[in-house]
Amino acid sequence: MNQKSPLLVNVVNPDAFSGKGSIIVVEYSDPEAAMRAAKKIAEETGRTVTVRDENMNVLGTIPKPTAH
Secondary structure, three states: OOOOOOEEEEEEOOOOHHHOOEEEEEOOOOHHHHHHHHHHHHHHHOOEEEEEOOOOOEEEEEOOOOOO
16 A cells, blocks of 8 residues: 655634644545645635645645736
8 A cells, every 4th residue: 555645734813823824634645635635725724825735845835816
């Protein structure tokens, strides 16, 4: 069995957790799937979302949605 490390999704929420945001661990091994999930989380929460690998290297950041 080939076990892959999970990717981390960091949701930035300056009003909670002393401004440190929160971390959601997802079971994606595909960075593109993780980025799609991050985009959905950003859209639904109105927060900036960062996707990192198991070594905490940034794979991508989805900015918080802008109000129109």
